[in-house]
Amino acid sequence: MRQLLEALSSLRGVSGFEYRITDKVLEYFKPYADEVYTDTLNNVIAVKRCGIKNAPSIMIEAHMDEIGLMVTSIDEDGFLSFVNIGGIDTSILPGCEVIVHGKKDFPGVIGAKPPHLQSRNEADKRVKMKDMRIDLGFLGESASELVSVGDAVTLCGEFTPLLGTIVSAKTMDDRASVAALVKTFEALSHIKTEVDVYAVLAVCEEVGSRGAKTAGFSIKPDMAIAVDVTHGITPDNSKNAFELGSGTAISKGPNIHPAMSKRLIDTAKRANIKYTVEVEGGDTGTDAWELQVAGVGVPTALLSIPLRYMHTTVETLDINDVYATSDLLTHFIAGLDSDLEGWLCI
Amino acid sequence: MYLKELCEMDGVSGNETPVRKFIKENIREYADEIFTDSIGNLIAKRKGESSEKKVMIDAHTDEVGFIISGITEKGFLEFKTVGGIDTRVVVSKRVRIGKDSVNGVIGMKAIHLQKKSEREIAPKISDMYIDIGANSKEEAERYIELGDYAAFNTKYQEMSGKIIKAKAIDDRAGCAVLMELIKIKPVYDTYFCFTAQEEVGLRGAKTAAYAIEPDIALAVEATTCSDVGGVKEKDYVTKLGSGAAVSFADNRTIVGRDFCQWLYEKSQKAKIPVQYKAAIAGGNNAGAIHLSKKGVKTASVSVPCRYIHSPCSIADMGDIEAVKNVAELFLLCTNELV
């Protein structure tokens, strides 16, 4: 799992530029799937068929895109201006190492004015994104030949093991969930199921669940479980947050089909899998929100992995929670039979 | 009309089951087909004189409310809002929680204990809790599960004349109207949609319209009415007692000119009191329906409702009757529109 998390988190695929990583993501599912493909918007889809005719289908879904930046203009002296793709806390950017995906991948640094040159009240204010520049260290070379407006930029954040089973890296949101899906497919390859399973690694979640929307429409599953991350408890916040190591968070609320959350909780109890309950009164802010109303509607559930420092380059989680998530998905799917009507009826 | 029964039921978005069941029991005999979909919409088809076109008429079953998100060591319940609730109306109200309808009250630090600065600002939901009288977390957990819904506990009451007060008039008034209209034979096959989850983003109507693929649709709603002290006439939006409110546009929909004029003028001719909703504000299921698939001609007609989204709103039975009559005209004369 550690290697898998390290490998997946180090892939660089900003929203809209996932085509850079689809081939690699596909590879992880290939050994366990009957079919793998990418769709029009570059969602990666892996299918595991049960062999029963007209069997019901379940979609398990995680997004593979990551937040990042895009080059908006290039100075005469080679510095790059940029905008965010997805929700980035600008305070993490000064001093941040980045990769600019131009003609090739160029390492860069987001410059910060040295403290010596700042006036007193400047130091108290956050730097605005429009005042930041990426420095590629091109001395005298023509940046505009190597980098173009519209090129994607990813943040750097090496995989770093902390104590015990805690690890930290960029893009654990949501590659940790991708890892959980890989592990689920691996486990299912040893189990006879009575349903077809679709793993969807969706694009463009960070800019508005665009991939999940079209994947939900085209696959039309009989039910769906989205997997994403949720906030871990930190010294400055314990409300609506979960301890690392507390297991997978099972969502409840209008976004979630009540029979599905109940069955997930029952399954977790029976299989002795650690879980918590997360409650949201409306939009869960995940792909589950779009999936639930795709087409004629899809009974939808949501599992979340607790993670500290979301949308930074030091996203931190407990590997055991990723295991708990894949274990629960596996047990849930293994326990399904072809009759969904009965228990899904509300 | 079943208005009293409907308004005294609990059906917070995502948990409309009691309302749906009640409606189903009472309209079953008039429906040619009836089913519930995965999000919780109840859809009843009533055959019309002709099957040439499909008509959708919509009222939402859900209401705004709360959901339990935590239980403290002392047994108090933490909660979040479901749908748009003005947090200033929440403190010191009674609620019913969960499937056993446990009584609770919403509490907050007493005024004596609030700092001067705290008294100036609107109270935050995160500073409030629901008290069910439990002594400990364990005791509370015997009655309450995380994810249980809580709804305002308000009695339906007749006030002076035709004025009533109740919670959830938005949109049980619409449900009550649809329950009456299903008794008449419409001109075209009509789908009576009692939709879920309007208050959290027009979600039920989206999947219902997708499944039905109607040629034309009408949302029957309740809408803001602010004809009260301190508000200038230009900002009333609608007037209580002035009849059914026809929307020309809101934040989610611009109604086709022919459709809204037809509703307004046809009603006037039939001596049904009507008014235009005089603001581009709010949004209702028409917003989701008209953008379904290749587009659906959609309008909305609403009951003016004071203090919408609060524990206690006020409406005029005459306006509700007017909305029913406008919707009936629509069902009987749809052929003039499509």
Add this chain to the structure above:
Amino acid sequence: MLLERLTKCAAPSGRESALCDILKAESEKFADEVYTDALGNLIVHKKGNGKKIMLAAHCDEIGVAVTFIDKNGYLRFSSVGGVYVKRLLNRRVVFENGVCGVIDTENDNKELKISKMFIDIGAENEKEAKELVSIGDMAVFDGAYIQQDDIVISKALDNRAGCYALIRTLQQAGDKNDLYFCFTVQEEVGLRGARTAAYEIEPDIALAVDVTDTGDVPGCDKMEVKLGGGAAIKVMDRSIICDAGIRSLLIELAKQSKIPYQLEVMCDGGTDAGVIHTTRSGVRTGGISIPTRYIHSPSEMASLKDIDACIDLLCKFCSYDF
């Protein structure tokens, strides 16, 4: 000139039929099929082989809608689409029936708010006003069409310039691909028309043609797009990150045919492309934009050279062998 006629027509969101009539008359003789859908989108089909391509240009413009008429004959209103409140004072508005009015505000020296503003149509009282306008009537902002060499200044270049480009492209289109020219409604209030049009057409490929901001006026935010710099090929806005293949194809076509182009990264706002690309199972979508200064003002400014570049690029795209 056609562009001038198009800008003069009043077509606030949801009330586009007058403009659609002109567009229909202009396209009919070049098309195989012209129709209007439930929302009012005008769809012009030019049959061909190859891919089914949807070209979308919205035809609506921002405006105001009357919500109340007081006893002295003044009108209160709501905005329709993204209206800059701070720039409303003393703007002239024109209703669909030609009635004109001026916007002013109650004088309370506080922050400008639409709820404090009114439209004066010169009516003496409520009765006279009601003979001229009704609640729900919409008006657009007045702004004459001026041409100065290659520069045009007018109201509603957003997006009559795009509509104009589509008509001109249609006139030259061959049958290499199956082309749907869509004049979409209600873009300014939330990309509504394009969504249902795309659902019905179910295209293989789509391009949105709209205006974009420029980064070449004093003190504006950084952006590479310049007036006169050529057709802007869209990379991203807040509603879409364009299909990489379509984007590179557009760049390639522009280079081959020596059509001036620039790359557009728009940090605010979305376009029809946003809802088109998430339609059904997804549509490969890109965008071509016309650089325009002072968008949503009565004096939007664009360059005819840029518009021509967009038309040339659109024509190349439509006749490309996919």
